[in-house]
Amino acid sequence: MNDIGAVTFADIQQAAQRIAGGIVRTPFVHSHTLSEITGAEIWLKLENLQFTSSFKERGAANKLNTLAPDEAKRGVIAMSAGNHAQAVAYHAQRLGIAATIVMPKPTPFVKVSRTRHHAARVLLEGETLAEAAAFAHGLADQENLVFVHPYDDPAVIAGQGTVALEMLEDQPALQCIVTPIGGGGLAAGIVMAARELGPSVEVVGVEVESYAAAAQALSGLSVSVGGVTVAEGIAVRDIGALPMAILRAHHTDVVVVPERLIETALIQLIEIEKTIAEGAGAAALAAVLANPARFAGRKVGLVLTGGNIDTRVLANLLMRGLVRDGRLIHLSIEVPDRPGALANLTQAVAQLGGNIVEVQHQRIFGTASVNVAEVDLLIEVQDAAHGDAIIHGLQARAVQVRRLSHAPDGVF
Secondary structure, rough: OOHHOOOOHHHHHHHHHEOOOOEEOOOEEHHHHHHHHHOOOEEEEEEHHHHHOHHHHHHHHHHOOOOOHHHHHOOEEEOOOOHHHHHHHHHHHHHHOOEEEEOOOOOOHHHHHHHHHOOOEEOOOOOHHHHHHHHHHHHHHHHHHHHHHOOOOOOHHHHHHHHHHHHHHOOOOOOOEEEEEEEEEEEEEHHHHHHHOOOOOOEEEEEEEEHOOOHHHOOOOOOOOOOOOOOOOOOOOOOHHHHHHHHHHHHEEEEEEEEHHHHHHHHHHOOOOOOOOOOOOHHHHHHHHHHHHHHHOOOOEEEEEEEOOOOOHHHHHHHHHHHOOEEEEEEEEEEEEEOOOOHHHHHHHHHHEEEEEEEEEEEOOOOOOOOOEEEEEEEEEOOOOHHHHHHHHHHHHEEEEEEEOOOOOOOO
16 A cells, blocks of 8 residues: 555544544643753653553554444454554453454563553564564454554554644644654654645654664665664564655655664653653654754654653663763772771762662682672762762772773763
């Protein structure tokens, strides 16, 4: 399917009316601090505040509400890495439609459990989204289920386009909308809405380096993607045919950002805006951080697409952020193996203002002498300069200290 006429602005307007009351009209808030940091006037569309914490509800709700009675009776099936799964499961349950969801095996546990919470039949099949999709299509044929595609469907694209309707209604002076691109449904819907409401509004898509399928395809390159990313929601190999046709027809630009800036953006959203995003949800902010000159002085709307991040990943992310900022240092220290030596060391760290988070003390492996013990300290400090001051202070006390972690450039 690649007929761009399959989705019109009227379809998006009708979708907005159809899903009103079934989804949240999410806030579109101005960020003073992020504006200061980036040099652009930053507005955040908080789609992580949907009931299932993702914009995917819009497309799913619109699609399910357009089913004929016999289609609804047959039941629906969807394949998804998580957010589309939860959206279809939730709105199918709300509308009394039986739902089967096929998810790749590596899908974060939190997304699997929340999908099952909405009474859907959840099947974990395949290592990738493509493998899960192949299984889902086969099962749809076997059981005569209606397939609800996550992005390559006119009704889904129209539903996603309602994001731009709300953004431009709330801030008509917006000059640019930056949105993550996975399968392309959201970006395509936003492009269609923006071209009608604000022809001068630039729409910029964002992908992570390891999954730059749209950027490659639009540049006429063969698609080569793969790897591990915290932005699993946009880790997509195959862009939808219809979304790609829309993006190509409207000459949509797609920028590619490094993994580390996705992590930086996630941390900034937490620490500055006190809002939790998943990796894909922070991609738009990462794009502005990667290209500040491009957006400087402009009114820029960022689509924070979702907030379904695994709690373990979130915990690791925050700790990595502390290391990157120099606020967490890891030291290896040799002390005499005698009573009071460890107490003297910890007292010295306290006097220098460090907060010891973790201590590992061993005297068997790695020590130069039987009379020496090795102590590893994980220390929380105010900033990188304070960490350096603690190291110098310990050295001034004749302590042999070796730094085990150091990331001055924000990279491990």
